[in-house]
Amino acid sequence: MNSAIYPGSFDPVTFGHLDIIRRASAIFDELIVSVLDNHLKSPLFSVEERVKILEKATKDLPNVKVDSFSGLLIDYAKKKDVHVAIRGLRAITDFEYELQLAQTNSKLSKGELDTMFLTTSLEYAYLSSSGVKEIARFQGDISMCVPDFVAEMMYERYGHKQV
Ligand code: PNS
Numbered sequence: 001m002n003s004a005i006y007p008g009s010f011d012p013v014t015f016g017h018l019d020i021i022r023r024a025s026a027i028f029d030e031l032i033v034s035v036l037d038n039h040l041k042s043p044l045f046s047v048e049e050r051v052k053i054l055e056k057a058t059k060d061l062p063n064v065k066v067d068s069f070s071g072l073l074i075d076y077a078k079k080k081d082v083h084v085a086i087r088g089l090r091a092i093t094d095f096e097y098e099l100q101l102a103q104t105n106s107k108l109s110k111g112e113l114d115t116m117f118l119t120t121s122l123e124y125a126y127l128s129s130s131g132v133k134e135i136a137r138f139q140g141d142i143s144m145c146v147p148d149f150v151a152e153m154m155y156e157r158y159g160h161k162q163v
Contacts, residue, residue: 007087
């Protein structure tokens with residue numbers, strides 16, 4: 001089976017991520033979307049919440065599985081016997097970091113883990129999870145950024161009534 005992993009923080013998943021998930025799931029037999037359990041960050045949503053959010057947001061894509069991981073991506077990929085990581089590229093500003101990540105993973109895995117980039121659709125090129133959080137914190141409109149149920153969860157987390 002031709003599988004790929006789409007790793008990320010997904011705090012929270014945006015329409016940009018969902019666009020990449022949909023397109024990658026059409027290329028591979030199986031796509032594992034995996035949330036990084038990063039103890040250094042203080043996320044808005046716990047790993048368990050992010051997994052649940054992703055499961056709900058991708059329920060119409062039968063070949064998408066949602067999981068979480070901690071530690072190195074190459075070790076997780078090896079455990080899953082997957083050799084391709086998917087990452088989305090929005091703009092040139094993403095490129096330097098993503099290139100470094102991809103090359104580090106390739107080197108560390110001795111060529112066992114390749115990274116495939118999908119360019120973000122233009123309509124979502126401006127979106128970032130941190131930007132969405134900032135807008136939600138000040139009760140701005142995030143309906144064009146995340147699914148409605150995610151927006152509700154975010155406003156609730158920030159202690160706002162529904163806008
Ligand atoms: O959504 P993000 O925060 O841009 O995702 C970054 C992620 C999760 C892909 C990256 O930080 C990662 O894979 N972290 C796991 C640790 C690791 O393997 N690092 C690679 C060597 S620098």
